[in-house]
Amino acid sequence: MGWMTLLPPLSGIWFAFAELLEQTAFWEAFAMTARTFGIGLGLSILVGIPVGVLMGISTRADKILSIWVNLFISAPITAVIPALMPIFGIADATVIATVILFSIWVVIIDTQAGITHVKDSLVEMGRNFGCSRWKIIIWIVIPAALPEIITGVRLSVVRAVKGVIVGQIVIALIGFGGLFNTYLSYFLMERFWALIIVVFVMSFTIIGLVELLERRIAFYARTR
Amino acid sequence: MWELAGRADISIAFPxxxxxxxxFVSMLFNGEFTAAYADSLPPLLIGLxxxxxxxxxxxxxxxxVRSTEWFIMPLLIIFQTAPVSALIPMLTYIYGISDTAKVVAIVILGMPLVALNSYKGIQATSPSLLEMAKSFRASWFDTILFVILPSAQKMIFAGLRLGVSGAFIGIVLAELLITPTGIGDLITYNRFVAHYDKMFATIVSILAVAGLTLGGMSKLEDLLFPSEKNE
Amino acid sequence: MDDIILKTEDVGVIYDRSIVALENVSLNVPTGKLTAILGPSGCGKTTLLKVIAGLIEPSSGTVKIRDKETIGPGPDRALVFQDFALLPWATVLQNVAFGLRAQGVSKREREKTSLTYIKEVGLSGFEDKYPHQLSGGMRQRTGLARALTVNSEILLMDEPFSAVDEQMRRKLQEDLLELLKIENKTVIFVTHSIEEAVYLADQVVILSGRPGSIAEIVYPEIDRLGEIDLIRRQPRYVELVDEIWSSLKSYVE
Structure with missing residues (x-):
């Protein structure tokens, strides 16, 4: 098989791209990807931040959870996907679970790091003025940890993008994973590359947006 | 917690x-793991x-060498942030069902992380240390060997850990998708025949191997560079 | 003897069961005066201040305010921090008002009070700036204004001027003396600078290190009623700096 079939000329890919946008299968896959990505990432952030805060302020929670978080953050989560399929079915739920397993750990770890690195003097200041523990956490500790939390969210977006793609590829029947599989089995290399480009561009757009947001918040990190 | 969830019959797929x-124990001794890892480890090691x-x-x-930066950096960043795994199914079409496909999968998922971190480590060498080396008229070679590399060591090792976890993702993905051999096949096969306990045992084994490898690397780093331990 | 507002009785602090940070510190702080706690770094002077502030619980001994034992922080003591401890995401006004906000004072009320003190410390016009837009000296003025708003009788200052440059430090020291002429506060001031202690304090408590305990108490009795610029030229000032240095020398090492 020649390289030409594998790497078709750009004009061909461009043509395939235009075709792709007319297909309902593409838009269905797109909607499914967006949906599972959004739900999975949202849950990761909504659960990850409170867990990270808890681990940052309670040594007991840290002791119980940190082994697992540290194990899973670098574990080959891909291996777990086949186990998710029979539990959650060949559907959205499996992809959502994959996205969560890819993206939640980094949110937890970065949030915790942010919380533990808050300057002691800020907490002492709050205590000095008679703030309750609760007020210190809400008014001082969490806002002070925000730059790290945002970094965690950005990294989790990167991982969620990978998770949503890897999940669909391993399942190979739904979403973009299904399309990739179909295109490859029928040697539709132009379409395959067009889809790869779509996926890459989508991920860069999302990550770029989050980076923009991060830079906006980072301004006060300088004085810490 | 796992035990309770499994006993509670949430799903037959969750033993x-x-x-x-x-x-796990039976597979360890009846040779199923041995056979699977014999298939998976050689490409994993070569890839690593x-x-x-x-x-x-x-x-x-x-x-x-800063002049190479503009060319390679964008590639590395693309490879680090984009879901490169989308390319892996295509590897079958290039290399067929072979160890080469696995090795390539490992390398494209792991190497950019290692390279990017090493690069950042080199970049982050403190300027005052470099000025110090210059003021003592250290040679270019000595500066690299005694100033730049040691100061980048922490970042390089962090990159190695990222790279290794990327490599594990690569081999698992490759074996799940393209080459029905080794550890990935053991997972897929047991899922098809609904031996969910065996499937979970296999998954646990690969997570454990990855965890032990990464833990071993941290230990090795502490052993080789003990001075950096408590920072 | 003056009226004593705060005293520590046999205060001791032990970290990690074996490291003795403070031992048998008994100290009287007279009302309306400035007490400086002076000592080499690592001698436990900041620990002592935090015990007084109620942030560290002493392993032994007690802290009494007007002869009543006190535990934990209270509205009678306000802290000024070495690193300013300003909230980076809040404006000068919001930072100054923080203490009042914690006490549940209404927004209008606390902004009114804060603005008075912002003026008093010389920060008028900077109300809406963020800490990173301010110089070190201005940041500490913000910290000082925040401590003043809550109207505590006792002001605790932990090396407040050590993070700013020399010129600014002198200016801040002078301004602090001017401020205390209007504000009638009792101040406990931690410093490692002999000159600063002699210049500012009515009572200088010298701590020896490891374990921290009181080595000596010196009463500068310097005339501060006249021109503030002239204090450093008084023979008494020069003499005292020398004297304290010769007794501190033995503890530095």
Whole structure:
């Protein structure tokens, strides 16, 4: 098989791209990807931040959870996907679970790091003025940890993008994973590359947006 | 917690911990693991060697020779942030069902991380240390060997750990998708025949191997560079 | 003897069961005066201040305010921090008002009070700036204003001027003396600078290190009623700096 079939000329890919946008299968896959990505990432952030805060302020929670978080953050989560399929079915739920397993750990770890690195003097200041523990956490500790939390969210977006793609590829029947599989089995290399480009561009757009947001918040990190 | 969830019959696909443990032990001794890992480990090791050596060399050289930066950096960043795994199914079409496909999968998922971190480590060498070396008229070679590399060591090792976890993702993905051999096949097969306890045992085994490898690397780093331990 | 507002009785602090940070510190702080706690770094002077502030619980001994034992922080003591401890995401006004906000004072009320003190410390016009837009000296003025708003009788200052440059430090020291002429506060001031202690304090408590305990108490009795610029030229000032240095020398090492 020649390289030409594998790497078709750009004009061909461009043509395939235009075709792709007319297909309902593409838009269905797109909607499914967006949906599972959004739900999975949202849950990761909504659960990850409170867990990270808890681990940052309670040594007991840290002791119980940190082994697992540290194990899973670098574990080959891909291996777990086949186990998710029979539990959650060949559907959205499996992809959502994959996205969560890819993206939640980094949110937890970065949030915790942010919380533990808050300057002691800020907490002492709050205590000095008679703030309750609760007020210190809400008014001082969490806002002070925000730059790290945002970094965690950005990294989790990167991982969620990978998770949503890897999940669909391993399942190979739904979403973009299904399309990739179909295109490859029928040697539709132009379409395959067009889809790869779509996926890459989508991920860069999302990550770029989050980076923009991060830079906006980072301004006060300088004085810490 | 796992045991309770499994016992509570949430799903037949989610066996209790005890069953998985039994399956794990039996697979360990009846040769199923041995056979699978015999298939998976050689490409994994080859891939890791290429990932580590190649990644560090690329990272260090673009860190030192700035003229290569504009060309390689964008590629590395694309490879690091984009879901490159989408390319892996295509590897079958290039390399067929072979170890080469696995090695390539490992390298494309692991090497960019190693290279990027090595590069960042080199970049982050403190300017005052470099000025110090200059003021003592250290040679270019000595500066690299005694100032730049040691100060980048922490970042390089962090990159190696990222690269290794990327490599594990690569081999698992490759074996799940394209080459029905080794550890990935053991997972897929047991899922098809609904031996969920065996499937979970296999998954646990690969997570454990990855965890032990990464833990071993941290230990090795502490052993080789004990001075950096408590920072 | 003056009226004593705060005293520590046999205060001791032990970290990690074996490291003795403070031992048998008994100290009287007279009302309306400035007490400086002076000592080499690592001698436990900040620990002592935090015990007084109620942030560290002493392993032994007690802190009494007007002869009543006190535990934990209270509204009678306000802290000024070495690193300013300003909230980076809040404006000068919001930072100054923080203490009042914690006490549940209404927004209008606390902004009114804060603005008075912002003026008093010389920060008028900077109300809406963020800490990173301010110089070190201005940041500490913000910290000082925040401590003043809550109207505590006792002001605790932990090396407040050590993070700013020399010129600014002198200016801040002078301004602090001017401020205390209007504000009638009792101040406990931690410093490692002999000159600063002699210049500012009515009572200088010298701590020896490891374990921290009181080595000596010196009463500068310097005339501060006249021109503030002239204090450093008084023979008494020069003499005292020398004297304290010769007794401190033995503890530095």
């Amino acid at each position: 209790p911990f005890s069953k998985v443990a039994v399956a 060697c290429i990932t580590i050596i190649g990644g560090v060399i690329i990272g260090v050289s673009i860190g030192l």
